């Protein structure tokens with residue numbers, strides 16, 4: 001199984017990717033992780049990526065896809081399945097990914113779009129706080145009762161991340177929608193695309209994913 005999992009910020013994509021990777025023994029590849037590893041290891045692409053980030057730019061498609069290609073050529077990838085989390089994120093990256101896969105004689109088996117209502121996304125993203133004391137993350141919109149300014153474990157102050165502010169969240173969601181639409185269209189035309197409802201609890205969503213994967217196996 002070679003899977004691409006797509007979903008907006010707040011869709012729970014990373015969590016589901018971890019669960020799927022464990023269940024089906026897939027190598028979980030997130031572009032955030034391979035980018036950080038390349039920068040820490042000071043590889044050629046890592047150094048270029050760091051320069052772009054320092055200049056306030058987004059890391060270019062060429063670099064992201066270059067890192068993906070390097071990752072797929074590592075010996076650890078031979079013979080096993082993989083799960084990409086958040087890549088390819090635009091139409092250009094889809095075509096770059098096609099070339100990488102063809103070179104490695106690999107093919108995708110499933111592209112899954114985790115669909116979550118905007119209301120749920122906003123509730124999840126806007127309620128997110130991190131404790132200043134113990135570092136744990138909580139969601140004050142899901143918390144049953146009690147004080148919403150301080151941590152129920154250590155009493156520390158609950159802080160909202162700058163990029164979880166409402167205007168920024170709306171902007172991130174609309175960027176995701178417009179970048180991802182071509183990706184969904186391309187994979188849809190190829191008959192690879194499946195959509196799964198990502199509203200609901202982690203284990204419910206995971207069951208939807210597992211039943212999808214066992215139906216199409």
Ligand SMILES: [Zn+2]
Pocket residue numbers: 131132133134135136151152153154155156
């Ligand atoms: Zn705390």
